[in-house]
Amino acid sequence: MTERRLGLRARVIAAFAIGALLMSSLLSIVTYSVTRAQLTESREEDAFVSAENTAVLINNALSSTTQISGLVPIMSQVLVPTGTLQGMLHNTSSAFVDSQLSLNKLDPVFVNTLRAGSAAEMTFRINEQPYYVVGLPLPRAQANAWYLHAAPLAEVEQDLNSLLPTLAGASVITTVLGMAFGVYVTKRLLSPIDEISEAAGLVAAGDLTTRLKSGGDPDLNQLIESFNGMASSLQERIERDSRFASDVSHELRSPLMTLTGSVAVIERRREDMPEKAQIALDLLSTDIRRFKLLVEDLLEISRFDVGAVQLDIEEVMLGEFVHQAIGAAVARQREVPIIDNNGSGGLIVELDKRRIAQVIRNLSENADKYAGGVTQIRLGHNGDDIRIEIEDEGPGVPVDERELIFERFARGSEGGRRGSGTGVGLGLSLVTEHLRLHGGTITVTDRVDGLLGSCFVISLPGVVVG
Structure with a gap:
């Protein structure tokens, strides 16, 4: 089974949309990463400075005889940023101002680094919340001791989380704008192709004077x-x-x-x-x-x-004109009933009397030769458009021949017998040409009453004037 490919216009628009999505996603990722790094770095710098200042104050308040247990009251008196957790770590013991902080909640790597004799800093979670923890030595303590300063990073994390919807929305908007730009670009790029397609359609419809204008491209x-x-x-x-x-x-x-x-x-x-x-x-x-x-x-x-035909437009009363045209078509033994729907027969219409009369005459003669003659004619209208339906009682026109019979020299299955009449296969083709000059059409269907026969439907748009 052949795969159905997207059209050129759809592929170009999709390419612009995907490109915009990729670019906006990349920019969002870069923006998020840079913002995260800057916010975290700024918060950690502030926390480290605060930890250093606090450690200096605590260290100055110590004496060589101060016990580890006596450090907690000293730490409690020091003002630190809201949410900051404080503690003290000794070689063999520890003390904490806040119950949220305990030795078993500290990262082992962080603790081992301190006890190895150096300062340390690390980011890890305490009670499922992110903290930036700084450990600084206190030289005046009785034995090796370190001040612990845990600054919360939850606010930074919240700021970053609030940034995500904004970046996602920006990506969506950028994608939509990229798609809109793709529509604009494809319209500009494909407009010459649309013009060529339209011109080709006009040529195919018979307008051989159609030409394309050079756009300078x-x-x-x-x-x-x-x-x-x-x-x-x-x-x-x-x-x-x-x-x-x-x-x-x-x-x-x-x-x-x-x-x-x-x-x-x-x-x-x-x-x-x-x-x-x-x-x-x-x-x-x-x-x-x-x-x-x-x-x-x-x-x-x-x-x-060769285009050497012109319409000679006249105003006529539809019902009277059709009656005269069908009466003059051929000598007949019986009168053809003309059914007037919606008062259509009294309408004043503009048309070329000679050409439309020839249309009715050709259809009537065609019915006489191949379909037992015309049985009735119906007149109808819809706004300024009129319909003339001509029915016969012949064998009907096969579905596969209903367009063929209007071609030149096409005579259909019933018209192909030499003895069936004197037709040459151009009558219905001329009918089509006469109607085309009026902007009209002709189609053939089965009779509406279900009986055997054909119904030729003439449509003439915009001819009613009164």
Whole structure:
């Protein structure tokens, strides 16, 4: 199974977001580490100075005969920062001002360092709280003794903990800003691609005059020039082919008129001909009529291809116009009912009468040839848009042919039999072109009443004026 990859736009935005997240996370880690080091160092420096000053005061208050037990009252009289724990360590004993501090709560490494005869400092936890502990010797004590000064670091830890949400929030904001910047950058970077895509869509829709403007970007100029060159070549090729079809059709009209006139003369003597000659004459007349229709349709199609068509807009009453158009389409034995929904027949609409009448005529003739004729026409509207639905009672159009039948020279499964009529496969294609000029469309569905047959739906937007 093929893996679905993210689009270029999504990948660029994701790259900016991930990059912003990584950078903000790195900066947050660095900021946290530097802040932690600075706060801890500052607190430890203050604690060490306080410990030194306190040790000097205690040492000055001692005499050579002072016992270890007599040091506690002296330490109690010394002012130290709030939360500081004090104690005294002797080679063989210890004494502490605060009950929170005891010998078994001191780090063994710290104690051994002191008893080895030197001062010591260390950070460790006492009663689950962080402390910076300083041990300084007291030279005037009776025997080897050290003053213990434990400064709390809980405030530093709280400050650092409060900093974490701020850094996390900054990382999130930076990531969002990075994503927003990625959206902006991709919009700027991909706007030429969007323009090329839009232009390609216009060319595919038939607007061969579409060209891209050079934006002065040397990296894109070659692509723009190639696209414009391709569009120009395609336009020239289609115009050349259209002119060829038009020229051929024009050239064929003269000999076709001669053939038509000659056959008309011969048909006047048809009754005097043998039976086989009459059959041959009938076949010749039928093919000449088909040939004449083909030439006329080719001329009309070529005008569409070269853009040499314009709408002749007139105001008409919809119901009256459709009635006249369907009545003039072909001679018929019965009247086609026209169903007026929502008073649509009384609407005044703007359209090209000749072209829309030809649309209705082509659909009617198509129904007569292949689908038993038109059974009814329904008129409807929605705001300024109108719908004309033409139903027949034929075998219907297979689903896989409902778009194919509107292609040029496509006659469908029912229209492919030579004996089924004189169609040349351009009637429905012309219907599509006439409607496209009006901005309209045509689709084919099954009949809404569930009976066998087709329903051709004409949609013309924005034509209602009253």
